[in-house]
Amino acid sequence: MDTTKTALITAMETYFKGDTKRIRHAHSVTKYAEEILEPEGGNYSIVIGAAVLHDIGIHAAEEKYGSAAGKYQEKEGPPIARRILTGLGFESSQIEEICEIIAHHHSPGKIDTPNFKILYDADWLVNLRDEYNIQDRDKLGNIISKVFLTPSGKALAKEIYLQEDE
Numbered sequence: 121m122d123t124t125k126t127a128l129i130t131a132m133e134t135y136f137k138g139d140t141k142r143i144r145h146a147h148s149v150t151k152y153a154e155e156i157l158e159p160e161g162g163n164y165s166i167v168i169g170a171a172v173l174h175d176i177g178i179h180a181a182e183e184k185y186g187s188a189a190g191k192y193q194e195k196e197g198p199p200i201a202r203r204i205l206t207g208l209g210f211e212s213s214q215i216e217e218i219c220e221i222i223a224h225h226h227s228p229g230k231i232d233t234p235n236f237k238i239l240y241d242a243d244w245l246v247n248l249r250d251e252y253n254i255q256d257r258d259k260l261g262n263i264i265s266k267v268f269l270t271p272s273g274k275a276l277a278k279e280i281y282l283q284e285d286e
């Protein structure tokens with residue numbers, strides 16, 4: 121594992137203070153982001169930074185608004201991510217891009233970059249089973265075609281959710 125990723129993960133785990141649910145989620149999203157990063161032509165530092173930190177605003181959102189809803193996380197996440205990334209020596213252009221992705225990661229369509237789409241799809245690869253009834257395979261096929269933004273995200277979603285017992 122490279123030092124940037126190790127440092128990001130340590131910072132995220134420290135911030136989440138033993139919230140194993142959030143920590144595990146960040147690890148899973150990062151793993152999927154790494155899988156689709158190369159075929160989708162993403163930038164490693166941006167995608168990994170965004171993946172590890174994408175939900176970093178969730179505790180602040182819960183504290184301030186009593187809700188972990190997407191729009192609150194999108195608001196609270198970027199300043200926290202900015203502090204962490206600055207501390208880790210990320211360049212300001214990288215910090216801006218990662219924070220932009222975090223600020224919109226529940227709102228597809230506003231940012232159209234490969235880096236955004238990779239993070240968005242990696243998050244959905246993890247969340248699909250919580251958001252939809254994954255037993256209804258016909259419906260699930262349609263949902264996958266609609267939700268995922270990249271060909272690699274779509275293909276991986278089909279592999280994970282539709283071919284499990286074929």
Ligand SMILES: [Fe+2]
Pocket residue numbers: 145149174175243
């Ligand atoms: Fe997430």
